[in-house]
Amino acid sequence: MFFTPFGAALFETGGNRVSVQASFQENKRFHLDVKAALITAIVAFLLVFNVFPMAYLVFRSFFGENGFTLETFKRIYTYPLNWNALRNTLVTAGLSMVFGVMIAFPLAWLVGRTDMYGRKFFRTLFVMTYMVPPYVGAMAWLRLLNPRVGTLNVFLANLFGLSENPLNIYSIGGLVWVLTTFYYPYAFITISRAMEKMDPSLEEASKISGASPLKTVMTVTFPVMLPSIVAAGLLVFVSAASCYGIPSIIGAPGQIDTVTTRIIDYVYVGSAEGLTDATTLAVSLMLIANLVLYVSTFICGKKQYITVSGKSTRPNIMELGRWRLPVTLLVTAFALIVVVIPFATVAMASFTTNLGKPLSASNFTTRYWHILFTRKGILDTVKNSLLSASIAATAGIAISCVMAWLLTRTQAKGRRIPDFLITVGSGTPSVVIALALIMTMSGRFGINIYNTLTIMIVAYMVKYLLMGMRTVVSAMSQIHPSLEEASLISGAEWQRSFWDVTLPLIAPSVVAGWFLIFMPSFYELTMSTLLYSTDTKTIGYELFTYQTYHSQQTASAIATGILGMVVIVNWILNKLTKGEFSI
Amino acid sequence: MSSITLTDVTKSYGSTQVIQKFSSVFQDREFVTLLGPSGCGKTTMLRMIAGFEKPTTGEIKIDDTVVSGEGRFVPPNRRGIGMVFQSYAVWPHMNVFDNVAYPLKIQRVPRDEIRQRVEAILEAVHLSQYVERMPNELSGGQQQRVALGRALVCNPRVLLLDEPLSNLDAKLRESMRFEIKDVQKRFGITVVYVTHDQTEAMAMSDRVIVFNKGAVQQMGSPMNIYRHPANQFVADFVGKINFLRGTASEGRIDFPGGPRAPSQRGQGMAYDGEKRGPVVVAVRPENMTMRADRGVLHGTLSQAYYLGDTNDCRVDMDGISLRVIAAGNTYGQVESGAPVWLDFNEYLVFDDDGEDQTRILS
Missing domain, CATH: 3.40.50.300 (P-loop containing nucleotide triphosphate hydrolases)
Structure with missing residues (x-):
């Protein structure tokens, strides 16, 4: 089971399950007050650290000293560099969306609905890519498709006897390629989930009516899935448009700016005007993202007819017949190019002395791994990241549990408000969240947490809380209320019945939810880049500086370490929950 | 206690x-x-x-x-x-x-x-x-x-x-x-x-x-x-039952029945109850006797399913389909499409207040 930032939110709209009237608690005012107090506390947190900073950002970009003005927007976009950045963002995100869906739909179908060999393995592989930080992909493709020395480039040139290398990663095409290969898993996960939930009898009805398998896919499966496919595409669009890691690593050398890189450049300028310009760009990005989020959740979400049944059904599996082997080979090739080769490249780079030469016995070193485990600077950032990600995950999962209880077990008024705010927060681009926090949490409004780990923790929570919440809410809503009622009627107080019945049943999801907040927080780059101080550098930022300025091998060693961690966490979750959960 | x-x-x-x-x-x-x-x-x-x-x-x-x-x-x-x-x-x-x-x-x-x-x-x-x-x-x-x-x-x-x-x-x-x-x-x-x-x-x-x-x-x-x-x-709701709309008068209930010539009088049966005016007669399928030759009400056997101990029938009475559970031995005595006679052995009469018209046949 897995959840995407707001892809999962879409599924929730279909699941209008009958909520239990917890009215046996109604007679005690105490309980009502607990609910109200919990909602108030969560809303207060979100108001201070989510709503207010964003609102301030919007306010500041539209209101100058003389009231409402579009001056800053006008100034920003008369500057061709910014105009180009906006265009690049829209073009690359748009193309990644199209290619991402074009890859994800057939893959999801092959993995979920056919008897292709190794379905389970491929599924795990593609889903796992989702948890890998995108900048790792950028690092890999940089090495593979560097216009002069890219391994793959050289290989292709030799293969076809070309006089010069055919591909250049430092281009719009290169950017689209890396964005696509790193964001298609978002679409894959969303579409797979929808496919799993689709009632197989819909397809059976089509077949019994005489339609061929292909005809069934085209006339039933695809149209029924369309809202999910659109939602998946929009998710890829927003993620790609909000991405900083990939364009900063690939775009910078090729002088391809995107909105995110421009924002961070402006912040680094540091002047008041720089901040205003950054704000204005951020607001543009935020408006795009929120508009897409709105369309996706409230327009597509309403049309998700497939999720109405809500129960997971056993999908019917199509036999590929003589196509079984060729299709499997095709998918294997895809997995090799998109997953195995890039990750292997990064891993190999971490053992290479001279990056200009291929890895060989004489060119082999463990020096960079030694650095990774001994250099104090790196270890400190690991410590910072571990600490802030753990706190964010723990606080986040606590809020998630409370929200799950409020949403599935009570009729408390206003329980949808925090739910809504959390959804919007997660849909907001990281760079916008970070900028908004900088602008409002540096003492100007009585709170000064700038340059502390706290501001990072807050940022991680705003961005990643939704993942934890969806996991726990979904687990909780799958526990039939009568299981708890059976415990009450057996004589247990509600606390006891929570402890004996509810908790053991949701525990795997709570653990999974914790990791879903922890992992992306741990290797986070974008927000950390804006929020770090000398004492609070994070591993993501450290990796980025090594990659860009010092030593690509050290960066590769760090990246490989993170990859290993993703794999291990995934494995632990799988074992812990008997295969029910993986990231 | x-x-x-x-x-x-x-x-x-x-x-x-x-x-x-x-x-x-x-x-x-x-x-x-x-x-x-x-x-x-x-x-x-x-x-x-x-x-x-x-x-x-x-x-x-x-x-x-x-x-x-x-x-x-x-x-x-x-x-x-x-x-x-x-x-x-x-x-x-x-x-x-x-x-x-x-x-x-x-x-x-x-x-x-x-x-x-x-x-x-x-x-x-x-x-x-x-x-x-x-x-x-x-x-x-x-x-x-x-x-x-x-x-x-x-x-x-x-x-x-x-x-x-x-x-x-x-x-x-x-x-x-x-x-x-x-x-x-x-x-x-x-x-x-x-x-x-x-x-x-x-x-x-x-x-x-x-x-x-x-x-x-x-x-x-x-x-x-x-x-x-x-x-x-x-x-x-409890059990199976047929509803028939009719008019009660002193000693008699008349069933207007389906389309028929205005001169023709509808079917009816004896009634000794108190109700007068529009009524709904409710009769359970097993509380009717079906015969080929004599009875109070007449209709046409449209379907018969032999279930061993019983004969589950549909009888068409002036355009109304009644479910009748007749004795098993009636199967074969009456052909589908043949005229049959029905007696209501036990039935209920409700005022026809226009409500609860579930499956009321008139």
């Missing part, structure tokens, strides 16, 4: 009233069934007795203790009630023993005694050989028995069952019916049973309460409900 006394109980969600004023006393050791279509309020009623819902007004007493009423509310965990849920609600993370032992653990019963009592109960519900099994290794019927065992292990004063058999297959449902009834007799407990299946209600209950749209339609013994339904809803 465990009686349940409900006084003027109502339930509303916001402005929608789901239970209209209800009062009754369920006697000690009585098997009371709340019967009605889905959404009629029967489950809400049961959940109010359990304490999962709070009545909007009114009072509920178990024996002499007020468990729900003016300023008093005993939560479900302090009511000493056993309950079997429609979904069984067998905890998936506990084995059979732990599921059944749970209520005793809550009561801090000593370990040895728990073992004894659980074993005794598992024996009673025929699960002795499954003690260590996890719920997902059990069939639906076995899970049902675990739920029943768990509900009984504490010797509850009252046992509530919420459509406990609706998820079982037909055969199992029938045998579980007897098992539940048997358990009730052996343990001597008061049972409130909710179902939408009238056969279940008929087979098990001492008393049936028929609900529709939140209001009680009729209360009585199964035979009473079946033979003397209070209104057309009950007549229709």
